[in-house]
Amino acid sequence: MNAAETMDDPKILLAIVGIAWTAFLALAKKGISQVEGKIDENARKVSQLQSEMATMIGDTKYRIERNFRDLVEESREDIKELSSRLDKVANERQGEIGALKIEQTERLDEVRRRTVSRDEFRLLAMNLHTMMESIQHHIIQTGAKK
Secondary structure: OOHHHHHHOHHHHHHHHHHHHHHHHHHHHHHHHHHHHHHHHHHHHHHHHHHHHHHHHHHHHHHHHHHHHHHHHHHHHHHHHHHHHHHHHHHHHHHHHHHHHHHHHHHHHHHHHHOOOHHHHHHHHHHHHHHHHHHHHHHHHHOOOO
16 A cells, blocks of 8 residues: 555544544643643642741731830830839929929019019109199299298
8 A cells, every 4th residue: 555545545544633633632631731730830839828928927917016015015114214203303303392482482572572563653753743843832932042
């Protein structure tokens, strides 16, 4: 049998086409299984990365919360310490403040004793004005003496 006769025989041609399709299907199956393997491998990698990211996020969140709690606690302690210092200083200065208040009150009383009020000044001015008028009136009536 030569090549032309082989191509004319439908059984042989059908067998060749069957073998070709079988080979093609085997290659396609092998390619598909390789692609499926890569997809499965990528899915495992993605799942592993997601798990690692979730762990990292959880650890980071825990560290942030712990640091925040520590910072809040330190701030509370600092505030308590500052408050106690302020109370201590205020108590220490209370005597000085009382003495200063007494001293200022005494100074104000002394200034008030040495000064006159507006009403007293007006009364003094009116008295002086009345005296001036009476002196002028006396001079006008009696005349100026040489």
